[in-house]
Every structure is written in C-alpha cells, then in structure tokens.
Amino acid sequence: MGLxxxxxxxxxVGVPGVGKTTVTKLMLEKARNEGINIKIVNFGDxxxxxxxxxxxxxxxxxxxxxPLRTQCKLQLEAAKRIVEDSEKLDxxxxxxxxxxxxxxxxxxxxxxxxxxxxxxxKPDMIAVIEASPEDIVKRRMRDREIxxxxxxxxxxxxxxxxxxxxxxxxxxxxxxxxxxxxxxxxEGKQEEAAIELLSKMKSL
Amino acid sequence: MGLxxxxxxxxxVGVPGVGKTTVTKLMLEKARNEGINIKIVNFGDxxxxxxxxxxxxxxxxxxxxxPLRTQCKLQLEAAKRIVEDSEKLDxxxxxxxxxxxxxxxxxxxxxxxxxxxxxxxKPDMIAVIEASPEDIVKRRMRDREIxxxxxxxxxxxxxxxxxxxxxxxxxxxxxxxxxxxxxxxxEGKQEEAAIELLSKMKSL
Amino acid sequence: MGLxxxxxxxxxVGVPGVGKTTVTKLMLEKARNEGINIKIVNFGDxxxxxxxxxxxxxxxxxxxxxPLRTQCKLQLEAAKRIVEDSEKLDxxxxxxxxxxxxxxxxxxxxxxxxxxxxxxxKPDMIAVIEASPEDIVKRRMRDREIxxxxxxxxxxxxxxxxxxxxxxxxxxxxxxxxxxxxxxxxEGKQEEAAIELLSKMKSL
Numbered sequence: 001m002g003l004x005x006x007x008x009x010x011x012x013v014g015v016p017g018v019g020k021t022t023v024t025k026l027m028l029e030k031a032r033n034e035g036i037n038i039k040i041v042n043f044g045d046x047x048x049x050x051x052x053x054x055x056x057x058x059x060x061x062x063x064x065x066x067p068l069r070t071q072c073k074l075q076l077e078a079a080k081r082i083v084e085d086s087e088k089l090d091x092x093x094x095x096x097x098x099x100x101x102x103x104x105x106x107x108x109x110x111x112x113x114x115x116x117x118x119x120x121x122k123p124d125m126i127a128v129i130e131a132s133p134e135d136i137v138k139r140r141m142r143d144r145e146i147x148x149x150x151x152x153x154x155x156x157x158x159x160x161x162x163x164x165x166x167x168x169x170x171x172x173x174x175x176x177x178x179x180x181x182x183x184x185x186x187e188g189k190q191e192e193a194a195i196e197l198l199s200k201m202k203s204l
Numbered sequence: 205m206g207l208x209x210x211x212x213x214x215x216x217v218g219v220p221g222v223g224k225t226t227v228t229k230l231m232l233e234k235a236r237n238e239g240i241n242i243k244i245v246n247f248g249d250x251x252x253x254x255x256x257x258x259x260x261x262x263x264x265x266x267x268x269x270x271p272l273r274t275q276c277k278l279q280l281e282a283a284k285r286i287v288e289d290s291e292k293l294d295x296x297x298x299x300x301x302x303x304x305x306x307x308x309x310x311x312x313x314x315x316x317x318x319x320x321x322x323x324x325x326k327p328d329m330i331a332v333i334e335a336s337p338e339d340i341v342k343r344r345m346r347d348r349e350i351x352x353x354x355x356x357x358x359x360x361x362x363x364x365x366x367x368x369x370x371x372x373x374x375x376x377x378x379x380x381x382x383x384x385x386x387x388x389x390x391e392g393k394q395e396e397a398a399i400e401l402l403s404k405m406k407s408l
Numbered sequence: 409m410g411l412x413x414x415x416x417x418x419x420x421v422g423v424p425g426v427g428k429t430t431v432t433k434l435m436l437e438k439a440r441n442e443g444i445n446i447k448i449v450n451f452g453d454x455x456x457x458x459x460x461x462x463x464x465x466x467x468x469x470x471x472x473x474x475p476l477r478t479q480c481k482l483q484l485e486a487a488k489r490i491v492e493d494s495e496k497l498d499x500x501x502x503x504x505x506x507x508x509x510x511x512x513x514x515x516x517x518x519x520x521x522x523x524x525x526x527x528x529x530k531p532d533m534i535a536v537i538e539a540s541p542e543d544i545v546k547r548r549m550r551d552r553e554i555x556x557x558x559x560x561x562x563x564x565x566x567x568x569x570x571x572x573x574x575x576x577x578x579x580x581x582x583x584x585x586x587x588x589x590x591x592x593x594x595e596g597k598q599e600e601a602a603i604e605l606l607s608k609m610k611s612l
Contacts, residue, residue, distance in 0.1 A: 068612045072585045106611040108589025111582045125311060171375050171579050174315045177276045181312025203310040204272045375579050378519045381480045385516025407514045408476045
C-alpha cells in the first residue's frame, strides 16, 4: 500500500567492500548524538538464527549454500521476526535493517528484497551504499573476510554486480514507494557519506 | 490483473529536457484531427491540488521537498482522483497521464510509478520519451524552467538518470502487463516522434 | 508469496540467437540420463493454441501483431493452462517453461513475465541464457528463422535489448523470490552451458 504510520524503516544495502558497515556505524553515532532513537538489525543474523533453530547449519557462511527454497523460508521468517521485534518503536524512531539487495547464491542471483519481504518490512527508504570498483578492490586486498564473500574478481565483474544490485534496490523501492538514495562512499570520506545518509533519513 | 476492459490508459514519461511536452501536444493535435477522443491530465497537477487542499504548500516546485510520507499520500490521492475523473470515458477513448517515472527527491530517487499507483491507474502503455544527452543539454540552455528542474549537470549524470528512469518505466510495465515503447525525440524531429507515439497507441 | 511446496518450476529465457533451444535440449538429455523427471512446455505454443481456439490467427508469427490487450488475455490464459497441465508432477520433478522475458511488440517492449503471470507460474528459477552480441550475429547469419524474429540489427541494438531482457528477468525473479542465473553460451561450448544450467537446477 505504500503508506506507513508508525516508526520509519530504512534498509541499508551495499555489495561487500563498499564500506557499508563503517558508514552505518558513523551514521548511528551521529544520530544518537542528536538524540534520535535508532534500532539496528542485521537481516542475515535473523536468517541464521532461524536456520540454527531448525538445526540446518552451524556457520553463517553456509546460509547461501542451502537449497533455495529453504533460503526463501528463512528469509520470510527473518522479515516477520524483525517486524515483531520492533513493535515497541515509537513514531519518531528509526528501524535500520542491514542487508543485501542481491545475493550470489549457488542457484544464481537472488534478491534480498523480493516483493513478499518488502511488503512485510514496508521500508520508507532503501539506501544503496556504493563505491568505485577501484576502491572496492583496495578494500578487498586489506580485508580477508570481504575477500571470502566475493564471487566477483575483475573490475568489470564488480561493476556489473553493483549495477544489478542497484537495480534490485530501485525495483524493491517501487514495490512500496520507498526512496532510494545512492550514496557514494569515497575512500577516506566515510564521514561525508554518513552525514549524507543521516540527512536523507531525516527528510522522510 | 493486467486486463482492462474500458478506455485505454497511456502514461507518458520523460526526464526534463527530452521534449515530452512538445511531442505530447503534437500527438494530441494529430489524434484529435483523426477524431480520436483523448483526455489528458498532469499527475503533478493532481498532486499539487491535493497538497493545496491540505494547505501544505503554495507553489508546485515545493512538492518534492515535502516529507516523503506526505508525498506518498499525495501520490496515492492523485492516482485515485485521476481515475474517478475519467469514469465517463468510453471504450475507444484514451486517458493520457503526463508524469515522471523517477523523481529526484531530497530523500533519494523515488518512483512516480510504484506498484500501488500502477494498480490504480492500470496503464495499457507507458511511453518513455528519450533524447540524446547532448540534445537535452541544448534544450536546457534555452529553457530556464527545465534548468531549474534539473539536478543532473554533466552528460554522464543525465545519461545515468535517464537509464534509471527507463528501468523504472519498464518495471512499472511489468506490474500490469503494459507495453513500454521507448520513443527517441531527435532535435528537429518532434513530428516523427509524435507520429510514432500515436501509431503505437493505436496498436493497443 | 515466494514459497512453493510442489514440483520445481524453471523458466528459461533468452533473446533470439543466444542458442536457448540447443542448451535446453542438451540439458534435458543430461537430466533424463540422470533419471530426473522433466516436463517441458513452450509458452508461445500455449498462447498460439489459445489464439487459434478463439479463431484469432492461423500462424504463430502473427501473435505479437495482435492488439496488446488480446495478447495480455492470451498470456494469462497460457499461464493458467500450463499450471493446470502440470498438476500431476511430483515433488521431485521439474516443469521447464521456454519463453521470453521481453518481447518487441508493435506497441513497444512488453514483458513475457509480468507480475500476474509470475504469480501463477511461481518459478523457483528464471534462467537467462546469454551470448556475446558477436556470437548472436554469427548465428543470425546462419539461421533464417532467427533472422526473421529479430528487430535488432546492430551490435549495440542487440546489446541494449539483451540488457533490458536481463533486467526484466531479474525483476520477475523479485516478484516471487526466484533465483536468476545468467548462463553464458559461448560459441562451441553448449555442453558447458547445459551442464551449468542443470547444476543450478539441482541446487534449488
């Protein structure tokens, strides 16, 4: 329906290596300094928790190797749980959901924001954090964990995947009328990106 | 559902500077010369009217500076009103809706054609008017009003925004099974673009 | 809803000239050799059958020249019939649907996978077969039938259409949470493409 009366929901997405975690942390600090009430959840954590409860896997990285239908069920379960856990937030609060708009599963590209998930989460905003493919490669060199999460190897592959992920976020926005800012996180300019993100959140 | 039994609905979109107004006017003239009954409405006018009634703003350009949730409500209200005002059109008539597929709001990119709006308008066609970034820049130089509506400054920014707007129109078409012609308005060839648009409308 | 409990549904799409028919045939052979139960249907055949029953056309190529609203009805009818005809498939079987994600009709680009069709077909996977524009042109030269089905003439036009068709498949995947593998069919490597497709199907 596109209309929400309660707390504001902001989904933050970005492919591994764009610096999503850093920008989000800086934004949180600034928001809390301004007295804004924010709850933040990680979508993958909720999926993993559901999978562990069902005794399907023991390590988070195994999530995207599960059969796709199982991942679909976990995804839906996670979305419902996140909304349940946020019921007490008041009208001026923000629920931040850290997730991915596109996932490279063994079955192919798979959206983290399909229609039935968006209809549950009802985001006001889907913020896409991006960086230049060159900056992404630099961060990958420094960070072993990001390296493991990357299927894309060349600059062209990174650029291609980032474009698909961006389109996926824009389409998800159309499911519910959410705004989709694209925030460029330039190397060494994380502060600016965090300020831009917070400023856009405040315009909702 | 994708099936409509009544009058035909054609949404015309295009980023500022592609010459959408001129092409639409020329098409209207030609259609009326052929005895085709057409009603044309401007989506933004309907949003502005709703906003004025609620005493929110006094100038149309302030629309996209309103909080996003307010814009969402105005957008939904406009869609409903447009359909109500068109009830008397007969089966062979056309309702033309002049609007944007993507809007650059203070909160980020925001679709003019989200799912809940498309489900109300039920378009048969979403015609995308495009022009080369070079032609768009030329028109911008000549037209102060377009200049004010542009956030994109470089040729690359214009190209990027036009691609996102095109994808947004194609996605909106998928919500309801609408055809999405992309009509190129070449400098000095507005007549040809208008003829192509009308010809596609007649094939619905 | 995104959850399916019965047989698996795989939609295979690809623009004319990518070698979709060959790759699909090879995959079928391999799957049947492995004892996998597969039913394959052609979406266009179902649309044509419905059109013939209504005495609308006598040749399949006339389908996309019908008024768009008629095509919409035939498309919906075909989707329903395909699901009806597959009721007896068991949980481990696959229903393969050979179709197009984007069609170049007289009214403009038109999706073969709009929301209301996807909601009926409920695919687990939408596999996109692609090839380099150069390989596509080579195949066009050799095959008169493909040549007739092509509206795109230059390498740039082929590339552009293939990108729109890919986006259309990715968006359709988001309607239902389907995986969207992009499988590159390199000249002379059809075997590899078929193996990749089957392997992804088995991961569902």
